[in-house]
Each structure stands twice: as C-alpha cells, then as structure tokens.
Amino acid sequence: MNATANVDGRRARLVAQLRKDGLDAALVCSYENVSYLAGTHMLTQIMVPDRLAFVVIGPGDETSLLVCNIEESQVRAQSDITDVRAYVEFEDDPTKALVTLLRERGRLRSLAYEARRLPAGALVTLQRELPEIELRPFDPHLDELQGVKTPAEIELLRDSANATLDAVLKTIVEVDSGQTERGVSNLIHRRLVESGGDPTFLVFAAGERTMHGHPEPRDELLTPGAIWRTDLGARYRLGFNSDVARTGVVGEPAAAQAQTFAALHAAQGAAIALAEPGRPAKELFEACRATAVREGLSFTMPHIGHGLGIGLHEQPMLEPRNDQRLHAGMVLNIEPLVIVADRHEAYHTEDLILVGENGPVLLTQPQAELLRIPAR
Amino acid sequence: MNATANVDGRRARLVAQLRKDGLDAALVCSYENVSYLAGTHMLTQIMVPDRLAFVVIGPGDETSLLVCNIEESQVRAQSDITDVRAYVEFEDDPTKALVTLLRERGRLRSLAYEARRLPAGALVTLQRELPEIELRPFDPHLDELQGVKTPAEIELLRDSANATLDAVLKTIVEVDSGQTERGVSNLIHRRLVESGGDPTFLVFAAGERTMHGHPEPRDELLTPGAIWRTDLGARYRLGFNSDVARTGVVGEPAAAQAQTFAALHAAQGAAIALAEPGRPAKELFEACRATAVREGLSFTMPHIGHGLGIGLHEQPMLEPRNDQRLHAGMVLNIEPLVIVADRHEAYHTEDLILVGENGPVLLTQPQAELLRIPAR
Numbered sequence: 045m046n047a048t049a050n051v052d053g054r055r056a057r058l059v060a061q062l063r064k065d066g067l068d069a070a071l072v073c074s075y076e077n078v079s080y081l082a083g084t085h086m087l088t089q090i091m092v093p094d095r096l097a098f099v100v101i102g103p104g105d106e107t108s109l110l111v112c113n114i115e116e117s118q119v120r121a122q123s124d125i126t127d128v129r130a131y132v133e134f135e136d137d138p139t140k141a142l143v144t145l146l147r148e149r150g151r152l153r154s155l156a157y158e159a160r161r162l163p164a165g166a167l168v169t170l171q172r173e174l175p176e177i178e179l180r181p182f183d184p185h186l187d188e189l190q191g192v193k194t195p196a197e198i199e200l201l202r203d204s205a206n207a208t209l210d211a212v213l214k215t216i217v218e219v220d221s222g223q224t225e226r227g228v229s230n231l232i233h234r235r236l237v238e239s240g241g242d243p244t245f246l247v248f249a250a251g252e253r254t255m256h257g258h259p260e261p262r263d264e265l266l267t268p269g270a271i272w273r274t275d276l277g278a279r280y281r282l283g284f285n286s287d288v289a290r291t292g293v294v295g296e297p298a299a300a301q302a303q304t305f306a307a308l309h310a311a312q313g314a315a316i317a318l319a320e321p322g323r324p325a326k327e328l329f330e331a332c333r334a335t336a337v338r339e340g341l342s343f344t345m346p347h348i349g350h351g352l353g354i355g356l357h358e359q360p361m362l363e364p365r366n367d368q369r370l371h372a373g374m375v376l377n378i379e380p381l382v383i384v385a386d387r388h389e390a391y392h393t394e395d396l397i398l399v400g401e402n403g404p405v406l407l408t409q410p411q412a413e414l415l416r417i418p419a420r
Numbered sequence: 421m422n423a424t425a426n427v428d429g430r431r432a433r434l435v436a437q438l439r440k441d442g443l444d445a446a447l448v449c450s451y452e453n454v455s456y457l458a459g460t461h462m463l464t465q466i467m468v469p470d471r472l473a474f475v476v477i478g479p480g481d482e483t484s485l486l487v488c489n490i491e492e493s494q495v496r497a498q499s500d501i502t503d504v505r506a507y508v509e510f511e512d513d514p515t516k517a518l519v520t521l522l523r524e525r526g527r528l529r530s531l532a533y534e535a536r537r538l539p540a541g542a543l544v545t546l547q548r549e550l551p552e553i554e555l556r557p558f559d560p561h562l563d564e565l566q567g568v569k570t571p572a573e574i575e576l577l578r579d580s581a582n583a584t585l586d587a588v589l590k591t592i593v594e595v596d597s598g599q600t601e602r603g604v605s606n607l608i609h610r611r612l613v614e615s616g617g618d619p620t621f622l623v624f625a626a627g628e629r630t631m632h633g634h635p636e637p638r639d640e641l642l643t644p645g646a647i648w649r650t651d652l653g654a655r656y657r658l659g660f661n662s663d664v665a666r667t668g669v670v671g672e673p674a675a676a677q678a679q680t681f682a683a684l685h686a687a688q689g690a691a692i693a694l695a696e697p698g699r700p701a702k703e704l705f706e707a708c709r710a711t712a713v714r715e716g717l718s719f720t721m722p723h724i725g726h727g728l729g730i731g732l733h734e735q736p737m738l739e740p741r742n743d744q745r746l747h748a749g750m751v752l753n754i755e756p757l758v759i760v761a762d763r764h765e766a767y768h769t770e771d772l773i774l775v776g777e778n779g780p781v782l783l784t785q786p787q788a789e790l791l792r793i794p795a796r
Contacts, residue, residue, distance in 0.1 A: 074469075085636075086633075086634070087621050087634050088633070088634060090466065091620060091621055091653075091732050092732055092733045093450075093536075093537065094536055094733070095733075112722075113720075113722065114633045114721075114722065115633045115634075116633075117631055117632050117633070118632040118633045118634065118635065121632065132722050133722035133723060133739070134722050134723060134737060134739040134740070134741055134742070135722060135740075135741070157540070158540075159539065159540050159541030159544065160469075160470055160539050160541055161469065161539060161540075162539070162540040163535065163536050163537060163538070163539070163540065164533070164534075164535050164537075164538040164539065164540050164542070164543035165535030165536050165557060165559075166540070167540035167543060167544075168535065168543075181541060183541075226616075230613050230614055233610075233613045234609075234610045234613065237606050237609045237610065238606055240602075242622075242636075243619065244467060245463050245467055246618075255493055256493050256494040256497065257462075257464070257490045257491045257492075257493070257494050258462070258463050258464060258491075258494065259494065260461075260618075277467075344489075345490075346488075346489065346490065346508050346509035346510050346511060347509060347510060356467050356468055357468045357470070357471075361510060363509070363510040364510070364511075365510055365511070366510070
C-alpha cells in the first residue's frame with residue numbers, strides 16, 4: 045500500500061479548506077480523523093480513550109503528530125508526518141503537551157477543532173492556557189473531507205464489504221436449525237477474521253430479539269419459522285470499515301414473511317435508485333420511507349443509511365433533514381430496517397453503493413428475498 | 421446473572437459520594453460509566469460515538485437514562501433504570517434533550533460530569549443553556565467507584581482472563597514455524613470467540629515488530645529463533661474485559677533470550693508481591709522498575725499495569741506518580757514490557773492479580789519462562 049501520497053492529498057485538501065475559512069490551523073483528535081489525516085492506525089485510540097493523540101495542521105502545511113510515547117515507534121512506521129512528538133503517559137498531561145506545541149507555532153489567532161470529539165476537559169485547558177486563540181468547531185468540514193473516496197479507497201471498501209458478506213453467505217449454507225445463535229455467530233466471526241478483517245461488531249439474533257438495536261447472540265437453538273437477522277462489520281486495511289446486514293428465515297418463509305421482505309427490498313431499491321450526483325441525501329430517505337409506507341410497512345427508522353470509510357457512520361447521513369447533495373465518488377450504505385410489531389420481528393438489509401458519475405453502482409449485490417437456514 | 425441488585429449498589433455509592441461532595445447530581449456519558457451505572461451494553465457507544473447516551477443521577481437517587489431511540493428497546497431489557505428517555509437521532513440534538521431532562525429536575529445548582537469523556541461541544545451547550553448550574557469534573561470519583569470489585573465481578577474477571585489465556589496456550593501447541601503471524605493470530609482469535617469473548621484487540625508480532633506498541637499480525641512466516649509476543653483482550657459478560665500478554669520464542673531460546681525473560685519475570689514478581697491493601701500504587705511500579713534495572717534490563721514503560729473492569733485501563737494505574745493506596749478487592753493487570761534494543765526485541769508479560777485481604781492472589785498463573793512455538 046502506498047499510504048503516503050494518499051495521506052498527503054488529504055491534508056492538502058484540509059489546508060485549502062482552512063485557508064478558505066480564514067483559519068490558521070486545525071486540531072484533530074478522533075480515531076477517525078487522526079487515522080485519515082496521519083495514515084496511522086492506533087487501536088488504543090479506541091481501547092484506551094484517555095491516551096490522547098493529536099494532529100495539528102497549519103499554519104500552511106506545517107503538520108505535527110503528538111502521541112503517547114508507547115505509540116511512537118509504530119506511528120513513525122505508519123505515517124508520512126515527520127514531526128512526531130511523544131508525551132510520556134502520566135508524566136506529561138497530553139493536553140499541556142499540545143499547548144506547548146501550539147505555542148511553538150508562533151502567533152496562532154484561530155484553531156479549528158472537533159467539537160464532537162475533543163474531550164471537554166481538553167477544551168477547558170486550551171481556553172485557559174491559550175485565551176488569545178479563537179477556537180472554532182470544524183466537524184462538518186472534517187466530515188466533508190472524507191465523503192468522496194479515491195478509486196483505491198472505493199476498491200478497498202468494495203472488497204471489504206464483499207468479504208464480510210461472504211462470511212455470512214458461506215456460513216448459512218453450512219448450518220441448520222440444530223445450531224444456536226451463538227454457534228452461527230461464531231462461525232461467521234471466524235470467516236470474518238480469516239478474510240483479513242478485524243471484527244468491530246456482530247449482531248446475530250432470531251425471533252423477537254431481532255427487534256432490538258444491537259442484540260448479542262444467545263445460546264438458544266434456531267427455531268424453524270423464525271426470522272433471523274445479522275448486522276456486522278470489520279476493519280480492513282488502512283482502518284476502512286465494512287458494514288452489511290442480511291435477514292433470513294429458518295426453514296421456509298411464511299407468505300407474510302416473504303411479503304414483508306419483498307416490500308423492504310423495494311424500499312431499499314427506491315433509495316438506491318437515487319444515489320446519483322446532485323441528489324440531496326434526504327431524498328433517498330424519503331423515497332425509501334414512501335415506498336415502505338406504500339407497501340404497508342411500519343417505518344420508524346431515523347435514517348436509512350450513511351457514508352462509510354474509516355468512520356462507521358460518516359456523512360452523508362441519509363436522514364430526513366439532510367440537504368447535503370451527493371457527489372460522484374461517495375460510498376453509501378443503504379440499510380432500511382422495519383419492525384413488524386404484531387409478529388415480533390425486525391427485517392434489515394444493508395448494501396454498499398457507489399455514487400457513480402451516471403448513477404448508482406452496486407458494490408454489493410442486494411438480497412432479493414429472505415435468506416434461508418435449513419430447518420432440521 | 422442478577423445485574424439489577426449489583427447496579428443498584430453501584431448507584432447508591434455514587435449518590436453517597438455526591439452527597440459528600442455537596443453536589444446535586446451527576447451526568448455520565450462514557451461507554452464505561454454508562455455500562456457500569458445503568459447495567460447496559462450499548463456497542464454503538466463505541467462504534468458510533470456521535471450517538472450519545474447519558475445517565476443522570478440525582479438529586480437523591482432519582483435516575484434517568486437518555487439514549488437514542490434505536491437503542492431504547494434494548495436498554496429497557498438490560499437496565500433496571502425505569503425512567504428511560506429516547507431522543508430521535510438527527511431530529512433531536514441529544515445534548516438539547518439532555519438540557520430538557522436537567523431542567524425537569526427542578527433547580528439543580530451543581531452537576532458533576534466526566535471532563536475526560538464529555539464531548540467539548542456538549543459542554544459548550546450545557547454552559548450556554550444552563551448557566552445557573554455549576555459544572556464540576558468528577559472523573560476521579562467515577563474511577564474510584566469502580567476500583568473495588570464484588571466477588572461476582574472478581575470471578576467474572578478471573579474466568580475471562582483465563583479463557584483468554586487458554587486461547588493463546590492451546591493455540592501455540594498446535595502450530596509451528598510453518599505458520600504465519602496472521603495464521604497464529606487467527607487461530608487465537610477463533611478460540612477467543614468460542615470462549616464467549618468479543619475480541620477487543622489482538623496483537624501478535626514476531627521479531628523487531630515486537631517493539632511497536634500495538635502491531636498487527638503480518639502474512640510472514642515465523643522465523644526460528646525469533647521472539648514473538650501477543651497482547652490480547654475480549655469483552656465478556658456485562659462488558660467486563662480480559663487483558664493478557666505472553667512472550668515466547670520460535671524453537672529453542674538463546675541463552676540471552678531466556679535470561680531476559682527470567683529478569684522480566686522477576687520484575688513482574690516484585691510488583692505482584694506488593695499487591696496488598698494499603699500499599700501505594702506507585703510502589704508496585706517502583707519495585708518492578710528497580711528489579712528490572714538491577715537485572716540489567718532497559719526500562720522505559722510509563723506504567724507497569726492498571727485496574728481492569730468495564731474499562732481496559734482503570735484506576736489504579738501502576739505508575740510512578742500514583743499515590744493512591746490499594747484496597748482489598750481491587751483487580752490489577754501487572755504487565756511489564758522491556759525492549760532489548762540491540763537485539764530488536766520486546767518482551768511483555770501480563771497477569772491478573774487480586775488485591776486480597778492478606779496480599780496478592782494470582783487470578784492467572786504468570787509464565788515463568790518463554791513459551792515455545794516449535795520450529796519445523
């Protein structure tokens with residue numbers, strides 16, 4: 045992989061945005077934005093959130109990476125940023141080390157920051173130590189920066205999604221109703237790992253627990269006739285995520301179950317059809333909702349999909365208030381979920397779509413009907 | 421599992437602390453503290469960090485849980501908190517929903533909060549909307565609340581650590597130098613999942629990459645004579661973590677390698693011996709460091725261990741500035757790591773220790789010598 049050129053292009057676009065907004069520098073701290081802008085992959089940003097890491101970009105293209113000394117050798121091997129500073133955990137307060145770094149930059153008048161991710165305590169320290177610097181939230185610009193993917197990123201996302209989907213499809217033909225939820229989930233998990241992914245979440249549930257948001261698998265046998273659903277993802281190379289969902293039945297579907305899925309498939313298709321440049325994100329939501337309602341489904345989801353990249357839920361969120369227009373090169377997960385309350389079932393399907401120059405390009409193949417796990 | 425009584429006891433202790441500090445209420449938002457105080461397990465708190473969740477406790481024992489509507493049915497099934505409120509993602513700003521909830525509480529004069537975890541943007545909103553409420557950081561008290569484990573929690577942590585350790589020990593006797601790093605890692609991963617764990621991280625590296633903080637496995641064969649190390653963890657029931665590390669060699673160790681490990685084992689043992697009530701945390705660090713240096717090792721770690729629970733790195737951190745005294749019932753990971761620069765190797769070993777009434781109780785059995793993966 046040639047991360048270097050890639051990461052350089054990303055920072056250049058950020059610098060251009062800062063200039064446009066009249067901002068001197070940007071401070072990023074989240075796992076997603078640090079990974080994106082520095083080319084790093086520091087698992088401890090997720091696992092040990094107090095071990096802060098910062099990238100400071102600006103004035104101009106001056107760039108520094110400030111990490112805990114435990115991570116130093118690793119980020120030097122991963123990143124093309126040459127100014128890597130390390131603080132000693134517990135000996136140094138990472139935010140004070142950041143203050144020192146910012147002071148060295150000379151007279152900064154303004155600093156863009158991640159209001160959604162910077163810890164409140166760090167903001168308080170910056171305000172107190174650097175009262176002369178105007179701190180300005182910059183989250184939407186950081187989101188936007190990551191919206192349009194490069195061809196290499198699109199390929200990576202496509203391959204990752206299909207590897208994840210394969211883990212499901214290859215598993216369900218090998219099992220039957222003699223398996224427990226956990227048994228099936230473990231087999232999917234194994235394939236996910238063998239495909240080179242680092243699993244991030246794996247929902248597998250049958251029956252009424254399909255209605256929960258993110259249920260964990262239980263040690264219960266699959267019951268013939270039960271609806272099951274899985275929603276899963278993994279991190280692949282360069283920190284990029286996969287995220288797919290599928291719904292199926294144990295044995296043969298009842299007519300009502302098949303009909304519900306057909307309606308969900310139609311609703312997903314209505315959204316996919318609008319994945320074209322210039323289309324406001326909310327129109328995909330609206331098309332999906334309208335189709336679902338017309339098909340007689342109860343529709344309560346606050347969104348029907350999202351961008352995908354190093355973040356699991358990136359902009360554009362496909363939600364009813366999002367006026368943001370789609371651009372060619374955006375990669376979207378389109379994932380309607382409906383609950384059939386009187387049958388105590390939820391149906392969910394999720395596919396990866398590229399916003400192509402001429403309209404939607406399917407990066408995974410949507411399921412046209414309920415998948416089957418054989419009944420014994 | 422009887423989470424209810426457990427969780428009730430946890431909140432009662434928080435309420436007592438608030439009263440002692442003259443604080444009206446507490447606001448918690450991190451995955452760790454929400455899980456601990458509400459008995460929930462919301463994976464999306466980690467995977468989708470913008471989907472905020474809040475627990476408000478106080479005045480008195482009045483308790484509310486505010487979550488995204490997608491999580492509502494699940495948290496109602498998991499938590500004993502009856503006042504569950506849901507905001508609709510994208511339609512409602514979660515922090516504004518929090519403001520509404522706080523206003524309903526009547527005249528709050530003070531609110532404890534997590535300065536290390538509350539997003540800066542949420543702090544700014546609270547300051548602006550509720551200027552009459554004094555916001556006071558409360559992180560150390562929240563850490564302290566989780567330090568001493570119940571007998572049931574100790575059992576859970578012990579079993580989880582041993583299940584994780586078993587995944588390593590059972591795998592290495594089945595492989596040899598015909599395997600790649602990734603091959604071994606995948607086999608360990610599979611066992612981890614089969615043991616009921618949800619893997620959170622898995623380092624497996626050989627040769628000079630052992631020196632990095634958290635290297636990922638590569639598709640490279642294990643070289644006879646190479647040192648390998650693994651550091652891994654998983655989440656088990658109720659969100660409790662495991663975290664163990666082991667170092668080994670491919671084939672037979674060179675005398676110098678065996679000697680380095682013996683010295684590391686002695687350094688670990690020196691720290692373990694001091695895991696007794698009343699002992700300041702920093703003395704364990706100091707004993708470990710002094711032994712390592714006396715044995716001729718280069719010692720640069722900023723800490724040599726940490727508490728373990730729902731958080732991966734909990735207090736007490738075993739670091740040179742931590743005066744906090746140990747209490748019976750604390751559960752500690754003791755994990756020295758040393759780098760042998762001239763041989764381009766790192767050695768790391770990590771075990772789980774209970775601070776017992778009468779001194780240390782080993783919850784995992786420390787390795788006395790380098791583990792072996794046979795050379796072909």
